[in-house]
Amino acid sequence: MNSTVKAYFDAFNRGDVPAMLACLSDDVAHYVNEGKVRTGKDVFRDFCKHMSRCYREELTDMVIFDAEGGTRAAAEYIVNGTYLETDEGLPEAKGQTYRLPAGSFFTLKDGLITRVVTYYNLADWTAQVS
Template sequence: MSDTQTLIAQYYAAFNSGDWAGMLQCLSDDVAHDINQGPREHGRDTFEAFLARMQRSYREQLKDIVIMVSADGRRAATEYVVHGEYLADDEGLPPARGQRYVLPGGAFFDIDGGRITRVTNYYNLNDWIAQVGGA
C-alpha cells in the first residue's frame, strides 16, 4: 500500500515539475490511458506523445492532491485541483488566448509490478470550456 502511495506521489511530483521522463518511468510499457471523454490509448510511447500534445497547449499544476490506495495496493484514486493556462489551440476545443482555469479533477490507477498499468483521468469538460470562454 505504501509503495503505491509513493509511486502515485512520484508520478504527480514529476507532472508538476514538467519531468515527463520521470512520469514515464512510473508507467508499465503497455500502460492503458483513458483520456477524459476520449479514447483509450495503449503503450508508454503513446502516452509520451500525449504528454507532448499537452505540453504544447497547456501549462498546469495540480494542487491539493489526495491519494487513496486500496488495501492490497493494486488500485489507487486521486482527487486534485487543476490550476492551468491554455497556451495553444487544442483540436476540437475553443481557441487559446492564454486563458487561466481552475477546476477539480481526478484519476484512477491500476498498479502491477511497481508500475502504473492504467490511468483513467476525469475532469468536467463543460466547466473547463465555460472557463476558457468557449460556452
C-alpha cells in the first residue's frame, strides 16, 4: 500500500487540510469529477475549503492499490457524507446524508502526489440528496 496515499486519505478523514497538502507536490494537478483540472496547492486548498463548507464526508471501506514501483496508485472507497450547504448548481442542502461508491487515481514522484483524479456517480449523489 502506498504510504503517501494512505496518509492523504487519513488526513482527509480527520479534516486535516494541511496534512493533505503535505502529501502533494506544489504543482499537483487535481482532476475533479465535474469541472476543469485545477493546478497547484493553493487551488487545492481553496477546493478543500469549499468542500468543507458544503459537505462533511468520511471515507470507509478503503482499498488502496499500488503500481509501477510506487509512482502510480488507485483507491476505491465509500463516501459517507452529509450535505451541509447548497453547492452552486446542485440541489438545495438540508442536511441530507448520502453513501456513494467512489474512486481515485494518483501519480506520484519523489514520494509526493503530482496528480489526483476522483470519480463518483453524480446522478446517484443527486438522487440521494433530492
